Amino acid sequence: MSATRTQEVDGEAGYNFAYLDEQTKRMIRRCILKAVAVPGYQVPFGGREMPLPYGWGTGGMQVTASIIGKDDTLKVIDQGADDTTNAVNIRRFFARVAEVPTTEATAEASIVQTRHRVPEDPMTEGQIIVYQVPQPEPLRYLEPRETECRKMHAYKEYGLMQVSLYEDIARFGEIVTSYSYPVMVNDRYLMSPTPIPKFDNPKMDDFPALQLFGAGREKRIYAIPPYTKVKSLDFDDHPFAIQQWEEDCALCGAEETFLDEVILDDQGGKMYVCSDSHYCTKRRAEGHTGTLSESAAKAYAAAVGAAPEPANPGPAKPEPAKEEA
Amino acid sequence: MYVAVKGGEQAILNSHKLIAEERRGDPAVPELTLTQIKEQMQLAVDRVMTEGSLYDRDLAALAIKQAQGDLMEAIFLLRAYRTTLTRFGESEPIDTARMAVRRRISAAYKDLPGGQVLGPSYDYTHRLLDFALAAEGGVGAPEAEAAETAVDAAIPRVTDILNHEGLIEEEIAFDDGQGGEGPVADLTREPMAFPADRDLRLQNLARGDEGFLLALGYSTQRGYGRNHPFAGEIRLGEVSVEFVPEELGFPIEIGEITVTECQMINQFAGSAERPPQFTRGYGLAFGHGERKTMSMALVDRALRARELDESIEYPAQDEEFVLYHSDNVEASGFVQHLKLPHYVDFQSELQLIRSLRKRHGQDRMEAAE
Numbered sequence: 262m263s264a265t266r267t268q269e270v271d272g273e274a275g276y277n278f279a280y281l282d283e284q285t286k287r288m289i290r291r292c293i294l295k296a297v298a299v300p301g302y303q304v305p306f307g308g309r310e311m312p313l314p315y316g317w318g319t320g321g322m323q324v325t326a327s328i329i330g331k332d333d334t335l336k337v338i339d340q341g342a343d344d345t346t347n348a349v350n351i352r353r354f355f356a357r358v359a360e361v362p363t364t365e366a367t368a369e370a371s372i373v374q375t376r377h378r379v380p381e382d383p384m385t386e387g388q389i390i391v392y393q394v395p396q397p398e399p400l401r402y403l404e405p406r407e408t409e410c411r412k413m414h415a416y417k418e419y420g421l422m423q424v425s426l427y428e429d430i431a432r433f434g435e436i437v438t439s440y441s442y443p444v445m446v447n448d449r450y451l452m453s454p455t456p457i458p459k460f461d462n463p464k465m466d467d468f469p470a471l472q473l474f475g476a477g478r479e480k481r482i483y484a485i486p487p488y489t490k491v492k493s494l495d496f497d498d499h500p501f502a503i504q505q506w507e508e509d510c511a512l513c514g515a516e517e518t519f520l521d522e523v524i525l526d527d528q529g530g531k532m533y534v535c536s537d538s539h540y541c542t543k544r545r546a547e548g549h550t551g552t553l554s555e556s557a558a559k560a561y562a563a564a565v566g567a568a569p570e571p572a573n574p575g576p577a578k579p580e581p582a583k584e585e586a
Numbered sequence: 587m588y589v590a591v592k593g594g595e596q597a598i599l600n601s602h603k604l605i606a607e608e609r610r611g612d613p614a615v616p617e618l619t620l621t622q623i624k625e626q627m628q629l630a631v632d633r634v635m636t637e638g639s640l641y642d643r644d645l646a647a648l649a650i651k652q653a654q655g656d657l658m659e660a661i662f663l664l665r666a667y668r669t670t671l672t673r674f675g676e677s678e679p680i681d682t683a684r685m686a687v688r689r690r691i692s693a694a695y696k697d698l699p700g701g702q703v704l705g706p707s708y709d710y711t712h713r714l715l716d717f718a719l720a721a722e723g724g725v726g727a728p729e730a731e732a733a734e735t736a737v738d739a740a741i742p743r744v745t746d747i748l749n750h751e752g753l754i755e756e757e758i759a760f761d762d763g764q765g766g767e768g769p770v771a772d773l774t775r776e777p778m779a780f781p782a783d784r785d786l787r788l789q790n791l792a793r794g795d796e797g798f799l800l801a802l803g804y805s806t807q808r809g810y811g812r813n814h815p816f817a818g819e820i821r822l823g824e825v826s827v828e829f830v831p832e833e834l835g836f837p838i839e840i841g842e843i844t845v846t847e848c849q850m851i852n853q854f855a856g857s858a859e860r861p862p863q864f865t866r867g868y869g870l871a872f873g874h875g876e877r878k879t880m881s882m883a884l885v886d887r888a889l890r891a892r893e894l895d896e897s898i899e900y901p902a903q904d905e906e907f908v909l910y911h912s913d914n915v916e917a918s919g920f921v922q923h924l925k926l927p928h929y930v931d932f933q934s935e936l937q938l939i940r941s942l943r944k945r946h947g948q949d950r951m952e953a954a955e
Binding site: 276306317345348349377378459460478519521522 | 594595597598662665666668669670672774775776777778779780781906910915916918919920921922923926927928929930931933934935936937938941942945
């Protein structure tokens with residue numbers, strides 16, 4: 262029993278590699294295997310208390326901690342961006358307790374932990390994407406009771422969800438769910454894709470990489486094995502459709518990415534930019550430009566008093582594992 | 587350049603420096619020591635140990651200092667430490683009948699074996715600010731005189747006294763169906779499953795937020811699940827903890843802890859199988875925590891509705907509602923995760939609402955024509 266605490270990493274004495282003890286990792290890996298074997302089914306697991314708050318990615322962190330090894334390369338994104346505070350914090354955590362190299366390049370990562378987005382760059386076989394899940398139960402907003410929801414999944418009784426979507430169409434003329442849009446996995450289990458925008462739902466279908474989902478507070482793990490059918494719910498006369506923008510990315514000119522709206526002033530001025538920061542940076546490095554590349558940089562610099570970023574900032578370099586002071 | 591939170595890493599490090607500075611306060615004021623917290627903030631330490639599920643006064647004091655006195659943050663710190671500890675077994679049940687009692691009261695009897703022992707309590711203090719405590723030189727070393735006769739070494743529990751007549755239900759150990767008591771549930775190792783047995787419920791309530799349980803317990807008194815409680819007994823004192831190491835095969839004492847125990851006695855009209863008799867609600871906390879244990883006992887009794895064939899109509903009787911929302915570390919994390927960026931989802935909602943508004947405008951135009 263003490264063997265579980267003997268392994269230490271140089272960075273953080275007293276803690277096991279990747280924080281969790283080996284017994285816990287084995288328990289979680291068993292749950293992951295079950296989840297992979299039953300795509301879309303929520304496997305209860307003995308979620309541990311993590312040193313980050315519940316709701317901030319503890320489920321995804323436990324999954325990542327259980328599968329990561331010393332030769333892995335980790336990318337962490339939040340809202341598609343590598344540089345948002347929570348992504349930075351989780352990346353720092355793993356750099357600290359697992360001392361693995363980290364990267365911002367989707368293609369270079371063996372594990373991508375994400376919150377609210379699927380990267381724009383395609384992922385490939387052999388890669389794993391780990392989603393942070395706030396609420397694993399797609400039926401929860403219709404039926405608050407876990408005991409009832411589990412029965413509905415067991416009987417594949419999803420009429421309640423279909424009626425709810427139908428009611429949307431009757432009232433609003435369309436399904437008014439823009440994120441956490443429910444999907445059917447492998448024609449069997451109704452699944453929450455996590456609060457990714459429905460824009461990302463089609464990427465999940467027939468995805469070459471393994472998709473793992475960890476919900477820490479609710480203590481559930483689920484998975485979609487590579488090349489599994491994932492279908493967003495819809496009706497024959499109201500087919501599923503993703504968001505579209507009239508503008509392109511103002512920085513890199515991308516036409517088919519998820520765009521964030523950035524407010525420039527209090528006069529209604531705004532611009533649209535890729536939410537996937539790595540994808541956008543990469544495109545700009547390749548020489549793509551958007552309508553506002555120059556002036557937006559100036560406007561932003563004027564607003565925050567910072568030096569403008571060079572219009573062509575060179576290729577993104579993989580970030581070496583950094584030990585914080 | 588377009589995201590204001592770029593440079594998050596440096597911002598996080600700077601933020602940590604700022605809290606270190608704020609935590610210290612005015613450096614001209616002497617720094618608080620852990621011993622001071624442990625000795626003079628005992629009730630805060632007790633609450634942090636109880637809801638942090640770890641009996642360690644020094645670590646609880648450290649957590650309180652580190653959290654600048656924010657008890658929920660301190661509970662979180664202690665929990666995050668506890669989760670890294672190896673679990674090496676279960677102790678024997680503590681025997682509160684053999685407690686070294688410092689306080690013991692019963693609201694059900696005027697006098698009873700062992701007597702009423704008021705002990706340390708704020709109950710009958712007048713809540714007037716005591717400016718003597720604000721005085722420069724402090725209060726010195728106040729001392730209470732010892733009673734002429736010592737408190738009995740072992741004081742029978744009120745519920746055991748009632749049990750002689752069969753007026754109250756027996757406390758029945760969990761039966762695993764094979765003649766044994768079976769392992770005790772541990773929600774820190776296995777996820778909760780429903781319907782939940784009483785061991786799991788009691789563990790959840792013991793770790794549960796005092797404020798949440800207080801409000802739920804209160805709601806049962808005000809009519810949302812009324813079950814006529816009497817404070818059968820509340821006792822505070824020290825009990826020994828015994829453990830059976832596998833290699834020895836008999837119990838050895840591994841330490842002594844302070845606990846508060848509340849046995850609530852509730853009416854019960856009887857059902858087809860059971861005669862009318864009193865039923866129990868149970869509360870236990872580390873250290874001195876009467877508000878917590880009484881609230882816990884009320885909610886424990888309310889949650890026994892299913893077992894006692896009572897109709898389940900109110901929040902305090904609803905085990906999924908209570909057990910899923912009692913944990914303040916979970917609740918605090920999830921409420922405060924709203925501070926994390928949600929701009930992808932918000933962008934999706936912006937688009938949706940713009941499209942809905944456009945359609946709404948068109949519909950109105952058409953209607954006007």
